[in-house]
Amino acid sequence: MENKDYSDENIILVETLNDYLSSISEIREQVKNEEGPEPSNQHFYFRGQANSDWDIIPSVYRGNLLASEPDLIRSAYLRNPVEFRTFASNFERLTKLQHYGLPTRLLDVTTNPLVALYFACQQHDEIEKDEEASSKKITPTDGAVFYKRTYGRGFQDIEIETVALLSSLKIQGDLTLEKCLQLLIEHGLYSSAAAQECRKNGYKSLIESLQNNYFVISTLNNERLIRQSGAFLLPGHYNIFKKANSIGESLIQRGIGNLNDEFEATRFIIPCEKKAEILDELDLYNINEGALFPELEHQMSYIKQKRLPVGISQIGQFNRMQEMNDGDEPDKSTIFLEDIDAEKIFSDALSQHNIPSSYIQEALDILKSDLCLDWHQKESVISTMRLHLTKLLSTKPEFDRSSATEKAKEIINTVLQKIKQ
Numbered sequence: 001m002e003n004k005d006y007s008d009e010n011i012i013l014v015e016t017l018n019d020y021l022s023s024i025s026e027i028r029e030q031v032k033n034e035e036g037p038e039p040s041n042q043h044f045y046f047r048g049q050a051n052s053d054w055d056i057i058p059s060v061y062r063g064n065l066l067a068s069e070p071d072l073i074r075s076a077y078l079r080n081p082v083e084f085r086t087f088a089s090n091f092e093r094l095t096k097l098q099h100y101g102l103p104t105r106l107l108d109v110t111t112n113p114l115v116a117l118y119f120a121c122q123q124h125d126e127i128e129k130d131e132e133a134s135s136k137k138i139t140p141t142d143g144a145v146f147y148k149r150t151y152g153r154g155f156q157d158i159e160i161e162t163v164a165l166l167s168s169l170k171i172q173g174d175l176t177l178e179k180c181l182q183l184l185i186e187h188g189l190y191s192s193a194a195a196q197e198c199r200k201n202g203y204k205s206l207i208e209s210l211q212n213n214y215f216v217i218s219t220l221n222n223e224r225l226i227r228q229s230g231a232f233l234l235p236g237h238y239n240i241f242k243k244a245n246s247i248g249e250s251l252i253q254r255g256i257g258n259l260n261d262e263f264e265a266t267r268f269i270i271p272c273e274k275k276a277e278i279l280d281e282l283d284l285y286n287i288n289e290g291a292l293f294p295e296l297e298h299q300m301s302y303i304k305q306k307r308l309p310v311g312i313s314q315i316g317q318f319n320r321m322q323e324m325n326d327g328d329e330p331d332k333s334t335i336f337l338e339d340i341d342a343e344k345i346f347s348d349a350l351s352q353h354n355i356p357s358s359y360i361q362e363a364l365d366i367l368k369s370d371l372c373l374d375w376h377q378k379e380s381v382i383s384t385m386r387l388h389l390t391k392l393l394s395t396k397p398e399f400d401r402s403s404a405t406e407k408a409k410e411i412i413n414t415v416l417q418k419i420k421q
Helices: 017-035 066-079 081-085 090-099 113-120 158-167 177-186 192-200 204-211 223-227 272-284 296-305 342-352 357-369 379-394 401-420
Strands: 011-013 042-049 107-110 125-130 135-140 143-151 213-217 230-235 238-241 251-254 267-270
Touching: 011 017, 017 113, 017 143, 017 272, 042 113, 042 213, 042 230, 066 081, 066 090, 066 158, 066 251, 081 090, 090 158, 090 223, 090 230, 107 113, 113 143, 113 267, 113 272, 135 272, 143 213, 158 177, 158 204, 158 213, 158 230, 177 192, 177 204, 192 204, 204 238, 223 230, 267 272, 272 379, 342 357, 342 401, 357 379, 379 401
Parallel strands: 011 267
Antiparallel strands: 042 107, 042 143, 107 230, 125 135, 143 267, 213 230, 238 251
C-alpha cells in the first residue's frame, strides 16, 4: 500500500491504544486550561470512520436519497404505526428510524472516545479499477476519529423539533417562511405569540433554526445508544431564498453538504496496518462488537469472530454402529476440528524463509496463540499474526523494523499458500 503523508500538524497519528489515550488526555488538559476552573456544560463528541478520506455526511445525503427523505420517513410510520405512537417528539422518532437502519439526516456520534476508535478501526477496502490492466486493486484504508468540544442541545428544544419535523414533510418548491411558521403552530411547536415575535424579528429565529447544525444529547431510549454512549449531530441545511421586500415569502429548499467543519481541524488517523492490533487492545477493555451491539445477531457474530483456542479433542468420522471384539481399539483415523496441521505448516514456512532454528519455537508459540476456528480465512487474524511475528523478529539482531515487517509478510503468505495446496 502507498504510504500517505501525515506530516500535517492537524493530524495525530495513532499506532497504539496508548498513543490515542495519551493524546485525548493532552486535549482535555488543554481544554481545562482554556476554559478555566469553573465547571462547564460543554461535552466532547467523537466520530469514528473506517476511511479517513470520507466526508462526514449522514446516510440520507448519500446516493441521491435526500429528495426521498419525507417518503422514507412516512412509509416507515405507515408500515409500523404502533412502533412510533409512544414517542412524544419528532426527534425521538428519527432516532428509532436511524437505529433500525433507515437513512436519516442524523449523524451518529459518541461521547466515549474509545467507541469512536472502535469504529475507526473497522476494516474497509477501497476497490480501484485499473482500466489498462482490466483488473481491480483492493487497498485497505486508514481510519479517522474526529472530535468537537461544544454544548449539546436537548432533544425537545424547539430548533431540534423544527428540523426533525421538516425532515418528514414534503417541500415542493412553494414552502415559504410564513407557511413554515404556520405549520409549526399547527404542530404545537410555536404559540401564536411566539410566531408573532418571530415575524417582528424578520423570521430570524426560524432562519437560524433551519440553517444551523446541532449536537443533540439523546434520550438513550434503546440499549444500543446506552452501550455506545450515543449522541447525534442533526444538520439543518435548509436553503433560504430571501425576498428582501417580503421576507415571509422567502422560499425554503432542502440543502445538502458535508459536516466536516462541525468538528475540530485536529483529527486522529489510524493506519490500516494498525487497526487489528488496536481492536485487540480495545477488546481487553470490553470495547467490541459484543459489548457495543446488544442485538442477538451481533452477540453471535462476536462469539464467532472471537479468537477462541482451537479445540484439541479428536472427532471420529461418522459410521453407524460398528462391531468390535474384545481387545479391539476404535479406528484411529480421526480428524481434528480443522484438518490442518498448523504447527507443521508454520514450522516449514519459518524454515523455508531461513529463520534461525533458535527462534522457531518462540515464533511457533506466538503464531499458535492466535489460532481460532477458520483462522486462515479471517483477515483480522492473519493481520494479527503478521503483527505479532513482526514484533518478534524486530527484537532479533538480524532484523530491523522494515526487514522484520517484510519477512513476516512473506512467511504468512507462504503459510496461506501451503494451506491452499
